Amino acid sequence: MIKLINVSKYYKTEAGVSVGLVKANLEFNVGEFVAVVGESGSGKTTLLNVISGLDTYEDGEMYLFGEPTSHYEIEDLEKYRSTYVGFVFQNYNIIDSYTVTQNIVLALELQGYPKEKIKSRALELIERVGLTHRKNHKAAKLSGGEKQRVVIARALAKDCPIIVADEPTGNLDSKSGAEVMKLLDEVSKDKLVIVVSHNYEEVKPYATRRVKIHDGQVVEDIKIKSVPQAEEVAKPEIKNFTTKQTLKWSLMDLFSRPKRFIFLFITQLAVMLLFSLTYAGGQAIVNEIDNLNTDMWFSRNMYTENRIGVQRHDGVPISEAELNSFKSNPNVVSVAKSNMLFFDSNDYVRLAPLDSENRSVGVSGVSHNTIFSKGKGELISGKPAQAVNEVILSSDFRALFKVNEEIYLMVPGQTWDAANDKIKVKVTGFSKDKKGVLYLDERFGTPNNLGFKFFVNEVAKNSNLYINGTPNKLSYITYESVEPVDFVIPTHLVDNATVLEVKDQNKSYYNLSLTDTKYVSNNDVYEINITYNKLSEIAQIVYNDQYEIALIVNDKIDADLVISSLDNTIYQIRTLSPTVGDGMLLLKQIVSVIIFGGALLNLLFLYAILGLVIRNSMNARKKDFAIFRSIGTNEKTIGQLVIFQQILISLFAYIGLMTIVTILNIFVPASFIDFRMIGWYHYLILFILFMLFSIWLGFRFNKRIFKITVIKNLQIEEVI
Numbered sequence: 001m002i003k004l005i006n007v008s009k010y011y012k013t014e015a016g017v018s019v020g021l022v023k024a025n026l027e028f029n030v031g032e033f034v035a036v037v038g039e040s041g042s043g044k045t046t047l048l049n050v051i052s053g054l055d056t057y058e059d060g061e062m063y064l065f066g067e068p069t070s071h072y073e074i075e076d077l078e079k080y081r082s083t084y085v086g087f088v089f090q091n092y093n094i095i096d097s098y099t100v101t102q103n104i105v106l107a108l109e110l111q112g113y114p115k116e117k118i119k120s121r122a123l124e125l126i127e128r129v130g131l132t133h134r135k136n137h138k139a140a141k142l143s144g145g146e147k148q149r150v151v152i153a154r155a156l157a158k159d160c161p162i163i164v165a166d167e168p169t170g171n172l173d174s175k176s177g178a179e180v181m182k183l184l185d186e187v188s189k190d191k192l193v194i195v196v197s198h199n200y201e202e203v204k205p206y207a208t209r210r211v212k213i214h215d216g217q218v219v220e221d222i223k224i225k226s227v228p229q230a231e232e233v234a235k236p237e238i239k240n241f242t243t244k245q246t247l248k249w250s251l252m253d254l255f256s257r258p259k260r261f262i263f264l265f266i267t268q269l270a271v272m273l274l275f276s277l278t279y280a281g282g283q284a285i286v287n288e289i290d291n292l293n294t295d296m297w298f299s300r301n302m303y304t305e306n307r308i309g310v311q312r313h314d315g316v317p318i319s320e321a322e323l324n325s326f327k328s329n330p331n332v333v334s335v336a337k338s339n340m341l342f343f344d345s346n347d348y349v350r351l352a353p354l355d356s357e358n359r360s361v362g363v364s365g366v367s368h369n370t371i372f373s374k375g376k377g378e379l380i381s382g383k384p385a386q387a388v389n390e391v392i393l394s395s396d397f398r399a400l401f402k403v404n405e406e407i408y409l410m411v412p413g414q415t416w417d418a419a420n421d422k423i424k425v426k427v428t429g430f431s432k433d434k435k436g437v438l439y440l441d442e443r444f445g446t447p448n449n450l451g452f453k454f455f456v457n458e459v460a461k462n463s464n465l466y467i468n469g470t471p472n473k474l475s476y477i478t479y480e481s482v483e484p485v486d487f488v489i490p491t492h493l494v495d496n497a498t499v500l501e502v503k504d505q506n507k508s509y510y511n512l513s514l515t516d517t518k519y520v521s522n523n524d525v526y527e528i529n530i531t532y533n534k535l536s537e538i539a540q541i542v543y544n545d546q547y548e549i550a551l552i553v554n555d556k557i558d559a560d561l562v563i564s565s566l567d568n569t570i571y572q573i574r575t576l577s578p579t580v581g582d583g584m585l586l587l588k589q590i591v592s593v594i595i596f597g598g599a600l601l602n603l604l605f606l607y608a609i610l611g612l613v614i615r616n617s618m619n620a621r622k623k624d625f626a627i628f629r630s631i632g633t634n635e636k637t638i639g640q641l642v643i644f645q646q647i648l649i650s651l652f653a654y655i656g657l658m659t660i661v662t663i664l665n666i667f668v669p670a671s672f673i674d675f676r677m678i679g680w681y682h683y684l685i686l687f688i689l690f691m692l693f694s695i696w697l698g699f700r701f702n703k704r705i706f707k708i709t710v711i712k713n714l715q716i717e718e719v720i
Helices: 044-052 074-084 100-110 115-128 144-158 174-190 243-256 258-289 320-328 452-461 532-545 556-565 582-620 622-630 635-667 680-705 710-715
Strands: 002-013 016-028 033-037 059-064 085-088 162-166 192-197 209-214 217-223 307-312 332-336 350-353 365-368 379-382 390-394 406-412 420-431 437-440 464-467 470-473 487-490 499-503 508-513 519-522 529-531 548-553 571-574
Touching: 002 044, 016 044, 016 059, 016 217, 033 044, 033 174, 044 162, 044 192, 044 209, 074 085, 074 622, 085 144, 100 115, 100 144, 100 243, 115 144, 144 174, 162 174, 174 192, 243 258, 243 635, 258 582, 258 635, 258 680, 307 365, 307 556, 320 332, 320 548, 332 365, 406 452, 420 452, 452 532, 508 532, 529 532, 548 556, 582 622, 582 680, 622 635, 622 680, 635 680
Parallel strands: 033 192, 033 209, 085 162, 162 192, 365 437, 390 420, 487 519
Antiparallel strands: 002 016, 002 059, 209 217, 307 548, 307 571, 332 548, 350 406, 379 420, 390 437, 406 420, 464 470, 464 499, 487 529, 499 508
């Protein structure tokens, strides 16, 4: 089976070259129980390591089943060892973080044992070595004798023709040592068992042959008992781990050391979170540049950065399904069925104290106060509005008004007897922003609610009255003649007017011939006027038609996110677009470059820290992976184990990051920390970068440990 011809092994040390084995000539066969004895340092273990493929040799030739091995690379030795050799070490070399059962199951799975029989076979082997009562205990909790029994059970699990044991009783008491030797004798009937021992007396009852080593030379080779001629050894069938098996053992190995896993998880999570914080902060700075040097008080309409007007390009009303889709958008706080509820067509919307309308002040924008009751809007004083007549004002109005003060809300009037239409409202709080915004209740202006006449006024400004197809500015009156009428028409137009039509850009709301129209002629008017009652009927239809709706969001960041999510080939978007000068654009570009460069340097620094942590963690597990190799795990499988673990840690850290970000976005005000400038694709890129970095470290580690022999890894003689 195994034949050595003039085999020599040398070791390089700082002092020079030392001899491990000198011109050894030996032959071993199945059925033998060989005791290799000698003083400490004589070369016993060196012989065992060469025979088992744990180490290489420099001179001579070793034949395995008639095949020379002097040309073997480390990979060839791995295949030989995984196929033919089981090990029993003095230092046990079992994986301490695994249970007794897991250590045995690992060997069985590596052997390609049938899946449905693995558990029963493992329990059978554990019972054979007398450890059933300890089957679920971690190996680190076992005594020396118990650990050695696990090693023997693992060797039996491999079911290979060669078992080598290096001082298997060296760390045991006499009773445990005798039990271990008896177990080895039991398995030697159909296997080659080679036992290295400094105490021949404990091996003597079982040995069929004695080999003595002195100063690296074989000085004695005596056959003690005759061994029956063994049948030819059949080559065991070794199967590689499937991807599913590798993933399973990666997870199990990861969680078998919870402290290590938690440390690596927290480290990667902290690195990801720190980078996200710095990047988000930088993006927030860039975003704020848009608001610098922008005079909000001279905007052409009442738009605010947290309100988006949406209508279809094809002129079709927004359907209920579309409305529900907008409502389900996580960045949308609320939806208004009509964008006219915000009086964008008015020349001004003003606020005034009750005692003096002359001290009125204009607002730069109108929005809904739902961002304070349902969204993330922040108040610096007061409380969110609840009643339909309650409003929130931007903080730049604090010098003029107070919390709980009643004031007038005014828009330009169209009636002949009033310069303004006005409604009394109550200020319940002031928002943190300083952009001159009036935040109304979402019911304000809707039919049958306070402010509906403002909505009617808005409809009038967005509609035209056509006389025989000729458009005229639509005006309305609040007085009527004795008879109920819809229109007041100048007397001189009665003969010429045949068709009256009221329509806006979307729809015709009134289209009748003069004979079918309720009207009264009047010599005192010079144009056709619609009565308020008729106009309010039209306004209610306009509100229900939903040609243009409004989406209320928290701020500009959410507005940008919502706009980017809308299909601009279907929807026309209207929102506040402040003009930024060339100087501000240049400043924005410079700051963006600085922030991007800083984020890149920060990422490289964090990568360096993470790389050091992962590398040290891998080095700490070098011996475990050497044990994997010693029991037959090939380079590919170990590489996959290492890489899968790094991917899993990165994945868990990524999930943890997204969980933290979600919680912070829900419960922490955006003024303290805001991750919204980082899109989901940024997090995905971050995860991929970290994963690739971890995989690269895994490849490097795997490549280095397979450059050296198993025995060097087990002895931790090299620094990876």
